[in-house]
Amino acid sequence: MVQEICLLLLKASAVYFLCINVVYAVLMLLSWMKIKRYRTRLKDETVKDLPAVSFIIPAFNEESLIVETIQTYLSLPQAKKEIIVINDGSHDQTMKLLQTMFQLQKVQDRIFKSITQPELIVLEAPHMGKAQALNYGVTHATYDLICTMDADTIPTARGVEACLRSFATDSKLVAVGGVIQVLNSQVLKDNSPLEARSKEWLTSFQRIEYLRAFVCERLGWSFLGSTLLISGAFCMLKKEAVRKIGGFNHRSITEDFDLIVRLRRAYQGENHHFKILPITTCYTQVPRTIKHLSIQRMRWQMGLVQTLSENISLFFNPNHGPLGLFAIPYFWFVEVLSPVVEALGLVLIPYALYQNWVSLETVFMYLGIGLFFNLIITLIGVYFDNKYVSKKKYWSCTQSTIETLFLHLGYKQLTSWWRLIALFRSFSKNKAWGDKPREEIIHQTL
Template sequence: MSWDALVESARTAVVWLLSAASVPVLVYFVVINTSYLVVITLAALEFRSQARRRDAAVAALGGPLTPGVSLIVPAYNEEAGIVTSVKALLSLRYPHHEVVVVDDGSGDATLSRLVEAFDLVEIPRDIPRDVPVQAAVRSVHVPRDGRTRLVVVSKENSGRSEAVNLGINAATEPLVAMIDADSILEPDALLRVTQPFTNDPTRMVATGGTIRAANGSRVVSGRVVRVELPRGWLPRVQVVEYFRAFLLGRTGWSRFGGLILISGAFGLFRRDVLVEVGGLDHTSIGEDFELVMRIHRHLRDQKRDYRVQFVPEPVSWTEVPATFRVLRSQRRRWHRGLWETLWAYRGMLLRPRYGRIGMVALPYYWLFELLAPLLEAFGIIVVPVALLLGVINIPFAIMFLLLAYGYAIFVTLCALAVEEWAFHRHERWRDLAMIVLASVVENVGYRQLTVIWRLEGWWASLRNKKQVWGVMTRSGFDEASP
């Protein structure tokens, strides 16, 4: 085939694609960005209603009716920061909480560091098997002083999910919080995240807190004392993502009554409900999403009145990926977990018995979360090719860019405005200017890369490729002097 014939064939194919898909794709971008605006508006309304009762409610907490909390910390090769993390968790402002560290067969000095720092002694304690756990328990340790509410369980290596499940079995309090070993909780985080359980103790089954990027912030003794932006643009863009997705997105869905995802890095659950549903599924790569979906299905099938709520105030700080390699692994895993969980619970889709979860939340996640990279890939590939072949006019290309990316930038700026109005965490105008610039950078290069990575994760699942959790390489927090 001659070059001219090849070009003509390509031109014909692109023209057909444009005629068939251009209008649906443009409508899709308008609808998805408008839906983000709706969610942001719901979040703003929730912030406003919570602000009226925030300080008084927190001041009233901590009394005899405050439910006890077990903080479960799965740890694998965390020797560098595990002692600082546990000390910070033990010193949280909360009247009745314990810390349960589950050492998942670490190959470093995680366990010995804990033994030395807290003067731990091994005890002959039998841990119940309320939630199935396959790995064997090696030892159980508690502080010698008999006062510090810390339990350290060492087990054979079998993954994070089983470590959390073992922690659920070892927990003695009615509420269970799952905390990553490298996360930093704000001092009153537990007071705030347990408030819904205090207000509605019979119906509330789970709450989630905000996850924010700590890269670049000032950290003293396991506490974020000054919020600052990261130095690199890659983590800066993720700061913007976390505003939109974790803080505003989930707050909006929570107000609507359709919250189906609580981050495994900071979620609080009733222990009895976790036992009912069998804890985390160790075969799922989207374990946190899958757990919340299983809770919804279980309680809806039983026709029980319950609530799942997101609380924007209790913040858990985490280090986001600073390299493209680690970020790629994370986003591939996230999208694979999204697909596998949505597919596993496809029987809930558009089923009235599952209420807003089945009729609104799940269709939204199918259309605007799962399928989004496919349609964005259309624009990334077809529109530039069409311009090169001369089969698309410039006004149409400009309209596509405005609707796909210009509208997205506007939505992100609205999200940033709402976040700053509600919490005002950035003290310097320079930081706000950098965040605005990062919202633009997100749509030029970064967003296109995440589209590719998400499709890779989806394709790996469709090919039934072995699940690999991957390694989150962290540079660690820069601990400043007090």
């Protein structure tokens, strides 16, 4: 009886991961179609005047990088822009550095403007958390388009222009984002990393993760009109849309995911668009220690469960088209439940081997097939990025192959374990974000 149950669960797990791989393959194909469609439309589009945009950047204890980060925004070629920095109750030198380096002048209570950079506005506030800080910034935004950014995120001129162009040509567009790349260097030139840290495996693994998530997956969902998440590290959207749903939800620990899901509900049936563009919009810092990576991934998982649970009515809801019928179930069955299935497999496979219920050859065969399939996905993503998305030739096929193999033989199991823990913690009340360490950024101008 025990043997039958064990083998049945193992077969069910194999079918489960086979289905996931089929879905990945379909999304990868759709991503390719998205890239081709975007390139075709780009050739036919003629935009004379791009709209203005307000960049909104919450900053909490960002003294190590705030000045250089703001410099990257000021260096963007877009003429009609403003940069709104919200000093969210920092207790380090963030505000003092901003005042000194940009010669801030107080114009109203807690509102400062730069004498040397007229497009820079700094709002001072008691510590409210990221969501409330964003809402505070929205209330002071001058332009109809806003772009939420993280203080450790570096925008690209091509990405900003592509998003503005999308709004100029699509009156039904509500929110747009692009491909986010890992900032793997402290030294920048023209708002791009100048050199890579090839020896930092933790950073390299996250680069692969971001590549697969954005280039091989989210572009596919965007092609289906089922974009469910536009990362808060770079999300450009209409200000009126944010106001329509009451702003960012301060109770959510993943306010960016929560915002897009609520916007999708608010604009149901109105034929409005949410897009991910096949172009690099920004580079962002990622955790460089196991400790901070574990904290980040558990929070992401708890935020995922929180937002999906609060919007359970979307699950298999035909009124939302592919979003309700495919995207939402995918997030439930894959993003939420896969750590449970993986943990089950890691327990049952050694036990079945010990009992001689399965052969070692069979286990290695399935493992090899899985690794080969994931390697193909990575290499196709590398090709897409090098040729169409970033066009920077950052990726080496040989190094990406090695990193992918190690990614699925240790690192992935570790992140799945953190996500599994987060599933149980999702039922607790302690869901604060906490601090995230920052690195100094050097912007090379010569």
